[in-house]
Amino acid sequence: MDRKPEGLSYRGVNEDIINFMTKTGPKYYLVLGFFILCSVFLYLLPWIHQIYTGQGVTGLNVPVVWGVYLVNFVFWVGVAHAGTLISAMLYITETPWRRAIARSAETMTLLALIVVAFFVFIHMGRPWNFYWTFPYPNQRKIWTSFQSPIMYDVFAIGTYFTSSLVFLYFGMIPDFASLSQSTTGWRKSFYKAMSLGWRGTDRQWHLQAKASMFFASFIMPLVVSVHSIVSWDFALSIVPGYAQTVFAPYFVTGALLSGFAAVILALTVLRWTFPMMKKYILIHHYDRIGLFILVLALTWSYLTGMEIITGYFANTSDEIQHITYKILTYPYSWLFAFMIFCNTILPLVLISGKVRRSEKLMFFLCIFIIIGMWLERYLIIPNSESRKFLPYMWHSYTPTWVEMSITVGALMVFISLFMIIIKIFPVISIFEIKEDVGVPMKKEGH
Amino acid sequence: MSGIMQKIQERLQSYRVPGYYKKYDYRWTMVIDLDKCNGCQACVVACYAENNLQTVGKDNCGIARNMSWIRIEKYYEGEYPDIKVKFIPIMCQHCDKAPCEIGCPVFATYHNQDGLNTQVYNRCVGTFTCATYCPYDVRRFNWFTYKRDKPLDQQYNPDVTVREMGVMEKGTFCIQRIRAAKDKAKDEKRPIKDGDVTPACVQACPTGAMTFGDLYDPNSRVAKLAKDPRRFYLLEEKNCGPNVIYLKRVMKDGSKA
Secondary structure, eight states: OOOSOOSOOHHHHHHHHHHHHHOOOHHHHHHHHHHHHHHIIIIIHHHHHHHHHOGGGSSOBTTBOSOHHHHHHHHHHHHHHHHHIIIIIHHHTTOTTHHHHHHHHHHHHHHHHHHHHHHHHHHSSSGGGGGGGSOOOOTTOOOOOTTOHHHHHHHHHHHHHHHHHHHHHHHHHHHHHHHHHHOOHHHHHHHHHHTTTOOOOHHHHHHHHHHHHHHHHHHHHHHHHHHHHHHHHHHTSOSTTTOOTTHHHHHHHHHHHHHHHHHHHHHHHHHHHOGGGGGTSOHHHHHHHHHHHHHHHHHHHHHHHHHHHHHHHHOOHHHHHHHIIIIISTTHHHHHHHHHIIIIIGGGGGGSHHHHTOHHHHHHHHHHHHHHHHHHHHHHHHHHHHTOSOGGGOOOOOOOHHHHHHHHHHHHHHHHHHHHHHHHSOSSOHHHHHHHHOOOOOOOOO | OHHHHHHHHHHHHHHHSGGGGGGSSOOEEEEEETTTOOOOOHHHHHHHHHTTOOOOOHHHHHTTOOOOSSEEEEEEESOTTSOEEEEEEEOOOOOTTOHHHHHOTTOSEEEOTTSOEEEOGGGOOOOOHHHHHOTTOOOEEOOSOOOOOTTGGGGOOTTSOOOOTTOEEOOOSOHHHHHHHHHHHHHTTSOOOTTSOOOHHHHHOTTOOEEEEETTSTTSHHHHHTTOTTEEETTGGGOOOOSEEEEOOBOTTSOBO
């Protein structure tokens, strides 16, 4: 079992990463252009249409006022989570296999959080007033409401984004220094400026490790707190299906499950597109993440059961009605069954080590998990509002083309951003890989 | 130690009981006698005229995006021809412990000094949280920019804001009429009398099913009706403390007459 990248030298690592970043073929630009074009047509233009015309272009209506946009919001926060877990929690526990994939996972976190922030604005009725949700001193002396869970969303995601950015940047400083020595042109001056005068002295390494440990410890609670706060958006209401005390752990587990699935997808695409990556992203990583997914899927299944059973035990007419609507009514019964298939039954195959070590099987499994987790949010968010207390106002929700197009477009935006970022910043941590490689020594007969 | 705990408990209790609102000047309450309501929708029309509610057009009305702040819910019992229709007019209940208020991140909805649950249109950013949290589904959203054709735009009530696209709105108990009555009472150096304030829906009700007034005033019609044994609050078990009292006679076998 190859647990460490093999056959690498210090020089080889540097050259691999620099070639990966600087040598870009025309195919890459074509694909990137395609995704940017898709982002404009599927994401930007529908959003402009929505801002200009009004939120009425969506399928929302009282009482179902939280629709697919909020589903995407929660979903992308979830995608962001695994990156933090891999880079921070596994950093603290000094898990060796994190080194090769932590950087790419953390980059995903950052980009997913950008997508998340834009979904908040897309979802708002008057997005041009978004800055009112920040507590800033102003002439009108109006402050924000500190009892609102939405308020804490702004703080949680702001903190999460800032600290992830700083953590990622601190980890990159030694890499910038080594890159600036072996590149030319704008890259050289850019990396030199970004390396902040890094010279690799003992003291600098010491401080860098200290700072990384500090930020890793700082971010680790955020893995739990950010998605708990997102879940309180729902849990603090009195809507049947939302008002669940189990929501915080349920959302965190679901977030990590979808996040790990997203990491596997990204890693697999990287491996398939750039054969060089196979030297760094190993089957061993699939094996480890597969175990994570298995554990998380089982925990998620338990909590799903809890969510339904606690609602059923409450035995109020509105809870029963909500559960009936969500689980037993066509078409949601099929969606619910499919969700259980994707997130509970399918991940059980991960018990077999052969499946965990097959990148193709893992890839398709993770696509199913991603779909299943998206469905989970869809089943919770609009469906709970469809069956509130007064039967006269019961209302079913169907997304319109604008909502679906922006949903797909957000994925395109994410992919375009990722494709640009991995060409500018080192997607594999050079100095940490070198720790795995070991100190180079002259090989003389011994 | 137990003394401190008792003090804390008393303090917490004081926040929970409606007496918490004694610091407010009035406690506006509406009483709706369901035994008198015949579901004529006059209150709905009056509300449209008074509060500058926009008409949304055929298509949007067809998917229930109408802006009516007050609605008559119809419930049918039995099969044709033995069918009974029950009506209940529902508007914003101005809850004492309003769930919508904790949701809003920008204080666009809050309690004013009269104990009314108010909506500040200019402050609203449209996060929809209030509409999600509201158990009565009475909040209405401006999905588009609605305009009245000429010369109907001359009909706008000058005392009421015309809302723009992207803000949430809801019933106000005709706060502009309360404001006018307060001004008049201030000029005459007296508190508001019972009957000074009449919201548009109450004014329009042909059967006199609706009554509006101050519950703190023990001699008001509302305070007297509130002692009626037929009284109930809508969704009282949700513990939001609504300020609209419904009256309905219930037969001995539990069925509603």
